[in-house]
Structures are given as C-alpha cells and as structure tokens.
Amino acid sequence: xxxxxxxxxxxxxxxxxxxxxxxxxxxxxxxxxxxxxxxxxxxxxxxxxxxxxxxxxxxxxxxxxxxxxxxxxxxxxxxxxxxxxxxxxxxxxxxxxxxxxxxxxxxxxxxxxxxxxxxxxxxxxxxxxxxxxxxxxxxxxxxxxxxxxxxxxxxxxxxxxxxxxxxxxxxxxxxxxxxxxxxxxxxxxxxxxxxxxxxxxxxxxxxxxxxxxxxxxxxxxxxxxxxxxxxxxxxxxxxxxxxxxxxxxxxxxxxxxxxxxxxxxxxxxxxxxxxxxxxxxxxxxxxxxxxxxxxxxxxxxxxxxxxxxxxxxxxxxxxxxxxxxxxxxxxxxxxxxxxxxxxxxxxxxxxxxxxxxxxxxxxxxxxxxxxxxxxxxxxxxxxxxxxxxxxxxxxxxxxxxxxxxxxxxxxxxxxxxxxxxxxxxxxxxxxxxxxxxxxxxxxxxxxxxxxxxxxxxxxxxxxxxxxxxxxxxxxx
Ligand code: NAD
Numbered sequence: 001x002x003x004x005x006x007x008x009x010x011x012x013x014x015x016x017x018x019x020x021x022x023x024x025x026x027x028x029x030x031x032x033x034x035x036x037x038x039x040x041x042x043x044x045x046x047x048x049x050x051x052x053x054x055x056x057x058x059x060x061x062x063x064x065x066x067x068x069x070x071x072x073x074x075x076x077x078x079x080x081x082x083x084x085x086x087x088x089x090x091x092x093x094x095x096x097x098x099x100x101x102x103x104x105x106x107x108x109x110x111x112x113x114x115x116x117x118x119x120x121x122x123x124x125x126x127x128x129x130x131x132x133x134x135x136x137x138x139x140x141x142x143x144x145x146x147x148x149x150x151x152x153x154x155x156x157x158x159x160x161x162x163x164x165x166x167x168x169x170x171x172x173x174x175x176x177x178x179x180x181x182x183x184x185x186x187x188x189x190x191x192x193x194x195x196x197x198x199x200x201x202x203x204x205x206x207x208x209x210x211x212x213x214x215x216x217x218x219x220x221x222x223x224x225x226x227x228x229x230x231x232x233x234x235x236x237x238x239x240x241x242x243x244x245x246x247x248x249x250x251x252x253x254x255x256x257x258x259x260x261x262x263x264x265x266x267x268x269x270x271x272x273x274x275x276x277x278x279x280x281x282x283x284x285x286x287x288x289x290x291x292x293x294x295x296x297x298x299x300x301x302x303x304x305x306x307x308x309x310x311x312x313x314x315x316x317x318x319x320x321x322x323x324x325x326x327x328x329x330x331x332x333x334x335x336x337x338x339x340x341x342x343x344x345x346x347x348x349x350x351x352x353x354x355x356x357x358x359x360x361x362x363x364x365x366x367x368x369x370x371x372x373x374x375x376x377x378x379x380x381x382x383x384x385x386x387x388x389x390x391x392x393x394x395x396x397x398x399x400x401x402x403x404x405x406x407x408x409x410x411x412x413x414x415x416x417x418x419x420x421x422x423x424x425x426x427x428x429x430x431x432x433x434x435x436x437x438x439x440x441x442x443x444x445x446x447x448x449x450x451x452x453x454x455x456x457x458x459x460x461x462x463x464x465x466x467x468x469x470x471x472x473x474x475x476x
Pocket of ligand 1: 247448
C-alpha cells in the first residue's frame with residue numbers, strides 16, 4: 001500500500017501529524033491500495049506562506065523562462081507515464097489503454113500547449129495612450145476532483161504558472177497518485193521552491209485552503225454543490241473564483257444525420273471512463289419519427305461495449321471509482337426503472353464481474369425533460385434518449401437543464417449542424433464528431449461553472465489587467 005503521508009511545501013516533502021486519513025481502494029478488486037494523510041490548517045498555513053514568499057520572484061521571472069519550466073515539468077511527467085497510467089487505472093477504473101492516452105499523455109501535451117500559448121496570452125497591448133499589462137493574480141488555491149486527475153490539475157497549474165501565479169494544490173483524496181508523481185516531477189524540474197505546493201486531504205482540507213486570508217484566487221473543479229459552497233466563501237472575502245463544475249450534456253441528431261454514427265458516438269462518449277466524465281454526452285436528442293431506428297442502433301452499440309477488468313485489453317467499460325459512487329448510480333437506475341421509461345438496455349450480462357465497483361451501462365428512452373434522470377448529473381454509465389419534432393424543440397431540450405458544459409450536434413452538413421451549435425447554451429460543442437482541441441477554451445454556462453480552462457484563454461483566468469496611462473509625448 002502506498003502512503004501519501006507527506007505534503008510538498010516550500011520545495012520539500014514534509015511529514016506532519018495527519019488530522020484524518022482516506023483509504024483508496026482499487027476500483028476493480030476493492031483492495032486498499034493507498035492511504036492519504038489529510039493536511040490540517042497548519043499544513044495549509046505553511047503551504048500558503050511558501051507560495052506567498054515565492055510570488056514576487058516567480059511573477060517577475062520572464063514569461064519565456066516560466067514557459068521553459070512548464071516544458072521541463074512536462075518532460076519529467078513523461079518519464080512517469082507508465083507509473084501514473086497504472087495508478088490512475090487502479091484508482092479510477094478507466095481501462096489501461098485509454099488511461100495512458102487520455103488520462104496521462106493528453107494532459108502532458110496540454111502542459112506543452114500552455115507553454116506555447118503563454119507568450120501571446122501575456123503580451124502587453126497598446127490602446128491609445130495606455131499600455132495594458134497582464135499581472136499575475138497572486139497565490140492560487142487549486143482544488144481538483146478524481147475523474148481525470150492529471151488533466152484537471154494541469155488545467156489549473158500549467159496556466160497559473162504561465163501567468164506568474166504561485167499555487168497550493170489540494171488534489172482529490174480518491175486519486176492522489178498523479179499529484180504525488182507531479183510533486184516529484186516538479187522537484188526534478190528545478191522549479192523554484194514554493195512556486196507549487198501540494199497538500200493532500202479531503203473537503204475539510206480544501207475548505208481551510210479556501211478560507212486562508214492570503215489566498216487570492218480559488219480555482220476549483222468538482223461538483224456543482226461544492227462549487228456553490230466555495231463560491232460563497234470566496235465571495236465573502238472577494239477572492240477571484242474559477243469553477244469547472246458538473247454537466248448534463250446533450251447530443252442533437254438533426255434530420256439528415258447518419259443514425260449509425262450518432263448512436264455509436266453517444267454510447268462511447270457516455271461510457272468513457274464509465275460515465276465519470278464531466279463533459280460526457282448523457283442525453284441523446286433524436287427526431288421523433290427516427291426513435292425506433294436509434295433505439296435499435298443504441299442497443300447494438302451498448303452490447304458491444306465489454307464491461308470488465310480495466311487491465312484487460314478487450315475491456316471498454318471498467319468499474320466506477322468507489323462503492324459510494326456505485327451506490328449512487330444504481331439508485332438512479334432503480335428510480336428510472338420505477339418510472340417506466342422505455343428500457344433500451346439495462347445490463348444483465350452474466351459474465352459481468354461480481355467484485356469491484358462495476359455498474360453495467362443503462363439506456364432509457366422517451367425520458368421526459370422534467371424527470372430527475374433528464375435533469376441531474378448521474379456520473380455513471382447511463383444514457384437517456386429524448387425526442388423532438390422541430391429543430392427549435394431540439395435546442396430547447398438540449399438547453400433545458402441548469403447545466404451548460406458541453407454538447408454535440410450532428411447534421412447532413414457541418415454548416416447545418418454549426419448553425420444549431422450556435423444556439424446551444426454550452427461551453428464546448430462538437431460538430432459532426434470533430435476532435436477535441438486542447439488549445440480551445442473549455443468551461444461551462446449556468447450551473448456548469450464560471451471561467452474557462454485551456455490554452456491562452458485558460459491563462460487569462462489567472463491575470464489581472466493593469467492599464468498604464470503614459471503621457472502623450474511618450475505615447476507617440
Ligand atoms: P467534489 O466536488 O466532491 O470534490 C472535488 C474536490 O473538492 C475534491 O478535491 C474534494 O476533496 C474537494 N472538496 C470537497 N468539499 C469541499 C469543500 N467544502 N471545500 C473545498 N474543497 C472541497 O467532486 P468529485 O466527486 O471529486 O468530482 C466529480 C464532480 O466533478 C462531478 O460533478 C463532475 O461533473 C465534476 N467535474 C467537472 C469538470 C469540469 O471541467 N467542468 C471536470 C471534472 C469533474
């Protein structure tokens with residue numbers, strides 16, 4: 001069992017008496033694989049102090065040098081790819097092959113994308129007799145979830161470091177291993193001490209960090225409920241907040257779209273990481289007269305998605321992160337079964353594993369927009385299908401939840417789909433299966449959050465604009 005019993009403070013791993021512990025279980029075997037010691041207020045105070053001391057020198061370091069450190073961290077992370085892949089698979093349950101590419105290699109690439117974007121994002125601008133400069137916000141509290149742990153840490157840390165901020169990271173207590181590897185990568189990269197500090201712990205540790213008076217900004221990714229709580233605490237102290245929260249994203253199939261492609265995409269997006277993806281497509285919106293066609297295609301597609309051991313190369317759907325998450329998702333499925341929606345698929349595979357936090361995928365059709373299943377984030381392998389008669393109604397259904405994180409639109413042509421995408425109240429929308437772009441801004445409308453991560457836009461979250469008015473003679 002791995003012990004995460006030291007915090008990275010002022011450039012060194014420090015062991016302090018823990019205020020509490022979390023036991024992390026392998027999601028497929030249920031065996032204890034790690035023990036996380038929770039930091040308390042004294043650890044938070046030491047970490048914030050180290051970050052504050054490092055702030056003036058780090059924010060005064062030229063952007064190109066900061067970008068070079070970001071690339072050095074990426075190089076160090078790359079050397080730890082295999083160790084991080086297997087530990088994320090154990091903690092979160094994503095199949096190994098997908099974990100390597102999506103959980104580890106993609107975020108390492110994002111460290112480099114952020115370094116590349118820094119020069120342009122932070123350049124001064126001239127506006128008449130003003131020079132607009134970009135100052136780092138200050139000391140940032142970064143609080144992250146477990147589902148894509150390195151990805152979510154990267155979205156905050158790489159951008160904050162590029163902007164010249166210093167950081168105290170409080171990673172998820174359920175997926176601590178990449179934060180440990182990152183701490184080691186940071187030390188090996190030679191980053192000046194105190195620029196990044198890592199305090200392990202749970203919600204209480206996070207709350208102490210948010211409340212610390214010397215934190216200037218809180219950048220949080222996690223549930224909408226915790227995001228609200230953090231925003232209230234930060235609001236009282238007038239701290240800047242950036243919130244990446246939950247989602248209930250819809251895929252609209254316009255008339256003329258290819259149902260076979262749309263159905264396959266909906267199933268694979270919804271089941272990625274066993275549905276534990278904030279931007280997952282969890283609602284498919286189809287023309288009413290094509291419902292039966294989609295129903296058949298979805299059933300076939302989901303039956304092909306093998307549920308099983310995430311270390312097995314044939315597995316497409318692994319277990320969920322924890323017993324608690326499994327219970328929560330199963331409660332949604334039981335409630336949906338009681339509602340008498342059209343059950344398109346609900347598991348029942350005799351070969352499905354009996355040990356581990358597995359939930360077999362479920363698809364429910366003709367789900368009314370007002371139902372809990374169509375409104376709330378399940379965070380598990382559950383897809384709902386809704387029908388529409390006009391394009392206006394399709395957009396209304398897609399926009400008809402408090403969330404607005406992501407979405408997809410499929411049409412006979414990209415132009416047709418793009419015009420519908422423009423009407424969707426969501427932060428990132430894929431047209432006709434277009435690929436992910438790490439340099440594009442990612443974030444939510446409404447209850448999905450405030451602010452954006454990714455590329456240059458992500459760096460802008462961590463800056464204050466400063467206008468310097470210069471005399472006419474100097475301006476000419
Ligand atoms: P969570 O909100 O329970 O926890 C997230 C982090 O906040 C953890 O580190 C946790 O220890 C900490 N925390 C909990 N209570 C806190 C408090 N009161 N004060 C400060 N910190 C606190 O979320 P989770 O279960 O880890 O992650 C799943 C959720 O995250 C889902 O809702 C998902 O949609 C969302 N998410 C959003 C995005 C996005 O980019 N929009 C990405 C991934 C996950």
